[in-house]
Amino acid sequence: MPDELPIGYYHTNFCKLLAFVQNRYHDLLTHAERACIDDFHDLTPDAQRLFVRLLTRKGPLYRSDRLAYEEIGETEKALDELSSAGFVFALSRNDGEHEWHRIGVSNAEFPEAADEESKGNNGLDTEAVEVSQASAVDVSDVSVEGASKDAVLALLTRHELIALLKTGSTSRRSQLVAEATQLPVAAIVQHLPFRVVMTRRLQEVTCFRLLFFGNTHQNLTEFVLRDLGVAPYETYTIDETSRFFTCRDHVEEVRRAYEISDHCHHLLETPDVTHIERFAGDFPEQISVRATRLLDRTRNQMARQLERMQAEDAALAIYQQSQTHPARERQVRLLIAGDCLGDALLLVNRMLAEPWNEDELEFAYLSKHRILKKLGQPTTPPVRCQPIVNDLVLEAETDLRVEELVRRHYEQQGYQAHYVENALFPGLFGLLFWDVIFSHQPGVFFNEFQRGPVDMFDSRFVSSRQPLIDECFISLSSGNYRHRIRSTFRHKFPAVNYFVHWGMLDEVLLETCLDRIPADHLASVFRRMLRDLRNNRSGFPDLIVFPPGSGYELIEVKGPGDALQKHQRRWFGHFERENIPARVAKVEYAS
DNA sequence: ACCCACCACGCAGTA
DNA sequence: TCGCGTTTAG
DNA sequence: TACTGCGTGGTGCTAAACGCG
Ligand SMILES: [Mn+2]
Ligand SMILES: [Mn+2]
Numbered sequence: 001m002p003d004e005l006p007i008g009y010y011h012t013n014f015c016k017l018l019a020f021v022q023n024r025y026h027d028l029l030t031h032a033e034r035a036c037i038d039d040f041h042d043l044t045p046d047a048q049r050l051f052v053r054l055l056t057r058k059g060p061l062y063r064s065d066r067l068a069y070e071e072i073g074e075t076e077k078a079l080d081e082l083s084s085a086g087f088v089f090a091l092s093r094n095d096g097e098h099e100w101h102r103i104g105v106s107n108a109e110f111p112e113a114a115d116e117e118s119k120g121n122n123g124l125d126t127e128a129v130e131v132s133q134a135s136a137v138d139v140s141d142v143s144v145e146g147a148s149k150d151a152v153l154a155l156l157t158r159h160e161l162i163a164l165l166k167t168g169s170t171s172r173r174s175q176l177v178a179e180a181t182q183l184p185v186a187a188i189v190q191h192l193p194f195r196v197v198m199t200r201r202l203q204e205v206t207c208f209r210l211l212f213f214g215n216t217h218q219n220l221t222e223f224v225l226r227d228l229g230v231a232p233y234e235t236y237t238i239d240e241t242s243r244f245f246t247c248r249d250h251v252e253e254v255r256r257a258y259e260i261s262d263h264c265h266h267l268l269e270t271p272d273v274t275h276i277e278r279f280a281g282d283f284p285e286q287i288s289v290r291a292t293r294l295l296d297r298t299r300n301q302m303a304r305q306l307e308r309m310q311a312e313d314a315a316l317a318i319y320q321q322s323q324t325h326p327a328r329e330r331q332v333r334l335l336i337a338g339d340c341l342g343d344a345l346l347l348v349n350r351m352l353a354e355p356w357n358e359d360e361l362e363f364a365y366l367s368k369h370r371i372l373k374k375l376g377q378p379t380t381p382p383v384r385c386q387p388i389v390n391d392l393v394l395e396a397e398t399d400l401r402v403e404e405l406v407r408r409h410y411e412q413q414g415y416q417a418h419y420v421e422n423a424l425f426p427g428l429f430g431l432l433f434w435d436v437i438f439s440h441q442p443g444v445f446f447n448e449f450q451r452g453p454v455d456m457f458d459s460r461f462v463s464s465r466q467p468l469i470d471e472c473f474i475s476l477s478s479g480n481y482r483h484r485i486r487s488t489f490r491h492k493f494p495a496v497n498y499f500v501h502w503g504m505l506d507e508v509l510l511e512t513c514l515d516r517i518p519a520d521h522l523a524s525v526f527r528r529m530l531r532d533l534r535n536n537r538s539g540f541p542d543l544i545v546f547p548p549g550s551g552y553e554l555i556e557v558k559g560p561g562d563a564l565q566k567h568q569r570r571w572f573g574h575f576e577r578e579n580i581p582a583r584v585a586k587v588e589y590a591s
Numbered sequence: 592a593c594c595c596a597c598c599a600c601g602c603a604g605t606a
Numbered sequence: 607t608c609g610c611g612t613t614t615a616g
Numbered sequence: 617t618a619c620t621g622c623g624t625g626g627t628g629c630t631a632a633a634c635g636c637g
Contacts, residue, residue: 004616005615005616009616010615010616056614056615057613057614057615058612058613058614148592157634157635157636158635158636158637172636172637173635173636173637217595217596221616224615224616225616225628225629227616228616228629230628230629230630231628231629262592262593263592263593265593265596266592266593269592308620308621333619401601402601421599421600422599496628501626501627538598538599538600539599558601559601559602560602561601561602561603562600562601562602563617563618565599565600565601567599
């Protein structure tokens with residue numbers, strides 16, 4: 001792992017990203033996107049580098065005097081070039097109000113978004129796929145990118161603000177900005193000692209990122225962190241032929257879904273029933289699973305906010321459109337609270353027939369019992385496991401988490417004790433199933449920056465890798481799993497993945513676990529995890545303790561007033577059925 | 592008005 | 607002068 | 617006891633530079 005990156009590393013990385021997009025997605029690109037790539041390559045090296053530098057910095061506004069880079073010879077020239085090629089706006093004090101207005105800087109309180117390409121529906125090539133009408137909901141008002149008077153003022157230092165206001169005041173920056181906002185644009189801009197640079201074509205670049213990574217949260221720093229050895233990724237076989245997106249409609253959907261979810265996030269900051277109801281009730285129809293899930297999660301969040309604002313009917317209406325947990329659970333709660341027991345029962349029966357996950361199923365059992373009881377019909381409460389509870393009286397210690405307190409308590413009793421929570425069993429799972437997780441399968445690895453295959457958390461993970469999974473369980477019977485886990489731990493450290501949090505494990509803990517935990521216990525835990533990897537990755541007990549000699553026990557620590565959570569309870573039910581030693585340590589403080 | 596974001600967890604308040 | 611939060615770079 | 621809202625802490629490096637107060 002090199003400590004140093006080659007000069008121009010960021011530019012190389014961006015070019016790799018572009019090349020990937022062009023090779024793999026040429027047919028899905030719009031005119032504007034293709035032009036963006038072509039125009040970029042027509043730029044001189046300096047201009048290319050400068051544009052990428054801008055992309056890796058916080059924008060969209062920059063001051064030209066803060067764009068000095070050793071490897072970029074003439075910044076001002078590069079800026080001019082970027083400006084005429086349409087990659088940036090670069091405005092100076094010599095530009096008139098009209099120019100500033102174009103980038104959103106104007107005297108009006110809410111300037112019209114002037115940046116035409118930000119709302120433009122980029123026309124598609126005749127050879128390219130048509131964008132479906134279904135996704136043609138107007139979200140231009142949520143995707144406005146552009147500057148503002150305040151954004152320009154944010155570029156100024158305190159001293160520059162003072163000079164601008166011609167006050168000798170010693171007020172704090174925010175106060176100065178508030179005063180300066182009152183000034184007309186012309187006055188603010190009049191003496192700017194630098195050019196204000198605004199990146200353009202961000203829509204296109206965002207789309208390239210989405211096509212490359214398959215999401216919006218990964219970016220160019222992934223390359224850097226990998227190349228520095230900070231977050232190396234496993235080297236798996238990348239499928240040349242299959243892609244994250246197979247048609248333009250899906251790209252548009254996912255992009256729009258991200259925009260909508262962003263916008264909702266902002267709506268939640270100043271919640272207003274009518275706004276939320278109107279916006280969240282009118283999400284576009286989705287075809288792709290990814291966009292659907294994203295929007296459903298957003299629906300759930302918005303509806304939850306409506307609940308908090310006592311808008312129950314509005315919340316119900318939103319939940320009804322969501323196919324993602326806990327939409328039906330929330331509906332049932334609302335229906336019961338509103339005394340619509342008949343409707344609640346209907347929904348509960350649908351949940352029982354086709355539960356979305358175990359959490360929902362459990363809730364359905366419980367609420368069916370409650371509804372029937374309210375209706376005066378005969379019913380029995382669902383049985384729940386009764387974990388063994390140990391009461392512990394300990395001296396409270398400041399600055400120590402209760403888990404750590406109990407861990408030390410066990411240590412004082414001569415136990416080896418580790419605070420592992422979700423790092424242990426999922427970690428062992430990841431180590432044993434490593435080769436399964438990263439095995440070559442059609443259409444699951446698309447780029448070099450994945451923590452696992454795309455189907456990691458849906459049922460296809462198991463169904464399409466059954467023989468490989470069987471092998472792992474065979475190794476558990478034969479005893480070979482120990483070697484497998486050890487060797488993965490040594491050889492794969494510190495590769496990024498979904499299950500192994502390297503920092504939480506060490507060889508001592510690992511060896512003790514391999515020595516003390518019977519293979520069939522591991523097997524039964526792994527089987528339950530595999531039933532639903534998304535949800536059964538968590539809920540594991542806080543501690544694992546090893547008494548002197550032999551054996552082990554899992555300990556869930558509970559401070560005063562804390563109780564088992566639902567997913568923790570489900571694991572305890574599993575431990576009970578499988579004779580896996582586990583108990584709750586209930587702490588009281590001696591005072 | 593993009594001030595992480597997401598999630599798991601603990602805790603304290605409420606019925 | 608110094609500590610703090612933010613931004614940047616590798 | 618269940619449910620809820622809220623706060624916190626981890627994940628997902630780290631050193632250096634800069635503006636601020
Ligand atoms: Mn815990
Ligand atoms: Mn606990």
